Amino acid sequence: MGNTVIPPEKLEAIRIIQGHYAEGLLNLHQDIRAKQVELNSIMLKPQPDTAKAKSTVRDIARLQTQEADTLIDMQARISIETDVRLPMLPMGPDGAQLNR
Numbered sequence: 001m002g003n004t005v006i007p008p009e010k011l012e013a014i015r016i017i018q019g020h021y022a023e024g025l026l027n028l029h030q031d032i033r034a035k036q037v038e039l040n041s042i043m044l045k046p047q048p049d050t051a052k053a054k055s056t057v058r059d060i061a062r063l064q065t066q067e068a069d070t071l072i073d074m075q076a077r078i079s080i081e082t083d084v085r086l087p088m089l090p091m092g093p094d095g096a097q098l099n100r
Contacts, residue, residue, distance in 0.1 A: 010082045017081065021074040028067040035060045 006014070039056045042048055071088065079085055 006084055010084055013082045014078050014084060014086075017074060017078050021070060025067065025070055025074075028063055028070065032060060032063045032067065035063065 035056055039053060039060065042053045042056060075086055075088060
């Protein structure tokens, strides 16, 4: 976006849209973290249950996909409703946006 100035009314509209998605994104992020803790717990055992670990990794991937889909929906809604184009931030391996 560079040095683009966004009018205050559009910034407020963006904040409202982001607020609409905030709780769902927070819940997904918390679920991902909980699954990561579960995975670590499984793998730190003397004899890890690899089937359970693989299932947990699939759960994490599913949640990360849901998080990414939600972010895409939010960005598209911002673009459509405010005519403001925002770049998607790169996401890390845990599905969280980098450069926060």
